Amino acid sequence: MTTAAPAVEAGGLTKTYAGGVKALDGMGVTVAAGTVFGLLGPNGAGKSTTVKILTTLARPDAGTARVAGHDALRHPDRVRRAIGVVAQKSGADPVATGRENLLLQGRLHGMRGTALTARADELLARFDLAAAAKRQVRTYSGGMQRRLDVALGLMHRPQVLFLDEPTTGLDPEARTAMWQEISRLAGDEGLTILLTTHYLEEADRLAERIAIVDRGRVVTEGSPDELKGELRGDAVHVELRDAPDEVDARLLATALGEFAAVREVAVDGRRIAARADDGPAAVPHVLAVLEQQGATVASVTVARPSLDDVYLRYAGRRFADAEEAAGAKSAGGAA
Amino acid sequence: MSTETLHQTWYMTQRQLTAIMRQPIFLVVTLVQPVIWLFLFGALFHKVVELPGFGAGSYLDYLVPGVVVMSAVSSNMWxxxxxxxxxxxxxxxxxxxxxxxxxxxxxxxxVQQGLSTAAQSVLIVLLGKLGGADYPGGVLGLLVLIVVSALLGTVFGASSNAVGMLVRQRESIIGINSFLLLPLTFLSSAFMAPGLMPSWMRHVAAFNPVNWALVSGRSAMAADPDWGDVLGRGGALLALAVVAVWLSTRTFRSYQQSV
Incomplete structure (x- = not known):
């Protein structure tokens, strides 16, 4: 499928909401047909606004957006026929049954007759909702509602499926089940999936390519392994028994820094973080240096870089801190 | 309008009607409230017909259109x-x-609001009949009453939708509604004959769409209808309903821009 036109192609998107909140600032994304693409970023980074523009709900102040070969700004109707949308908020009608929700969704897409009912029943069975098909949606558990949401998005066999924070609010068990379902979808009929998430683990696990979004634009993009590989090296974390004072901390950092196999040494309280091309091999040397300096080591861990490390590198802040900042900024407002 | 749009209108209306039918508490409240008004006001104002110049035989006859119209306003404004x-x-x-x-x-x-209002109006008319009300204008008169109450309901329903999309706050809708319902009802001939209202009130009432529905409905329900009144006020209501729906469609567009 590498020769096919991209399923999603957007560039230069900017959007400022009334009240001056700059949601997008030169956002761009290209998703190859038949792949799963993840937009990863904290709440308020601009992922949802991007999805709203690509799904024809919102209009950007500037920029271009093509979805499934159609211009989302000029021909939103054509785009709507080609896409399935699973938004952050459920959107299912709580007093209608699961089956009624699916039938209406299909009808709005012009499906009729047995094609309609057969598709609804097929999806109910596939998402393990057949037994609850005739129950009102308000009686569903969170996991069941989310599965119905995905089924609603798939009802008319879209070419591109948008999943906006598909597992937010789910308990761990339901989340794992949803992940399996999304992985299964990815193999389907050349379906293209654009997924937004603020869970690093989710993007790592589901997406073939990831764009890291911060403050309304993409800061880096690649496959999860590429992104981690760019950091070139393992993370070495040492925990000391006692926190060194400021002078000692500086001495420790300098002593470790002189040692060629490790770099990016940071001492923060009792914790020391550093990078090494070969983490395990660097550990004995690191320990020797620390002992020389008179520091007592409580534990040492070596880890392959995580997407959190990638995020820190490109966005210049820790993922959790960005989440917090976004939460404070967007409290009460649309993010 | 394409046939696809008509189909879709039907599917969406059906969805809303099903939702109403499945919320029994909602149904009971919309039915019980008019009953309370009918019999509360009926008992309270029982004797006002004896006032010289009131001009109606029984207060219940006079009250039924009042309650029909008041209910159309109060259920649609939500x-x-x-x-x-x-x-x-x-x-x-x-x-x-x-x-x-x-x-x-x-x-x-x-469509949903129109149908719900019509159903509610029919029920009130039947309840009135059960209580002994007389409808000299016959079925045609009652039909006009139901149509004008549905039109009035559309005016308030569409406006309420517009407010909801615009302010996105329940409190605002609650505030506006509590502020409007009683003044709009009492600044009309819903419960009191116009001839007995203070003259300033009568003048204000002339501009009150609630009163248009009452004048139009009551005229049609009379033994000898004044069709000029019926059509004049009815036409004004229709025009107002068109404007309200147009306005709510506009706010719908502005909602889409604010998403």
Whole structure:
């Protein structure tokens, strides 16, 4: 499928909401047909606004957006026929049954007759909702509602499926089940999936390519392994028994820094973080240096870089801190 | 309007009607409230017909159109709450990302509100009959009453939807409604004959759409209808309903820009 036109192609998107909140600032994304693409970023980074523009709900102040070969700004109707949308908020009608929700969704897409009912029943069975098909949606558990949401998005066999924070609010068990379902979808009929998430683990696990979004634009993009590989090296974390004072901390950092196999040494309280091309091999040397300096080591861990490390590198802040900042900024407002 | 839009209007209306039928508490409240008004006001003002110049035989005869019209206002002015709920739940956005015609989404509100108001009006008329009310204008008169109350309901339903989409706050709808319902009702001939109202009130009432519905409905229900009144006030209501629906469609567009 590498020769096919991209399923999603957007560039230069900017959007400022009334009240001056700059949601997008030169956002761009290209998703190859038949792949799963993840937009990863904290709440308020601009992922949802991007999805709203690509799904024809919102209009950007500037920029271009093509979805499934159609211009989302000029021909939103054509785009709507080609896409399935699973938004952050459920959107299912709580007093209608699961089956009624699916039938209406299909009808709005012009499906009729047995094609309609057969598709609804097929999806109910596939998402393990057949037994609850005739129950009102308000009686569903969170996991069941989310599965119905995905089924609603798939009802008319879209070419591109948008999943906006598909597992937010789910308990761990339901989340794992949803992940399996999304992985299964990815193999389907050349379906293209654009997924937004603020869970690093989710993007790592589901997406073939990831764009890291911060403050309304993409800061880096690649496959999860590429992104981690760019950091070139393992993370070495040492925990000391006692926190060194400021002078000692500086001495420790300098002593470790002189040692060629490790770099990016940071001492923060009792914790020391550093990078090494070969983490395990660097550990004995690191320990020797620390002992020389008179520091007592409580534990040492070596880890392959995580997407959190990638995020820190490109966005210049820790993922959790960005989440917090976004939460404070967007409290009460649309993010 | 394409046949697809008509189909979609029907599907969306059906969805709303099913939702109403499945919320029995909602149904009971909309039915019990007019009954209370009918018999409360009926008992309270029982003797006002004896006032010289009131001009009606029994107060119940006079009251039925009043309660029909008041109920049309009070049940439709809450329409915005439902719209707000659909926005908050994400249902409206879900529909907006499908190819459903935007006209169908708005039409469904109007049709549903019209049908609900008509059903409610019929029930009140029947209850009145049960209580001994007399309808000298016959079926045609009652039909006019039901149509004008549905039109009035559309005016308030569409306006409420517009307010809901615009302010996105329940408190605002509650505030506006509590502020408007009683003044609009009492600044009309709903419960008191115009001839007995203070003259300033009568002048204000002339500009009150609630009163237009009452004048039009009551005229049609009389033994000898004044069709000029019926059509004049009815036409004004129709025009107002068109404007209200047009306005709510405009706010719908502005909602889409604020998403």
């Amino acid at each position: 329409a915005g709450m439902g719209t707000l709920e659909e926005i908050e739940r994400g249902t409206l956005n879900r529909f907006l990302t499908t190819p459903v015609s935007r006209a169908a989404l708005m039409n469904a509100n109007v």
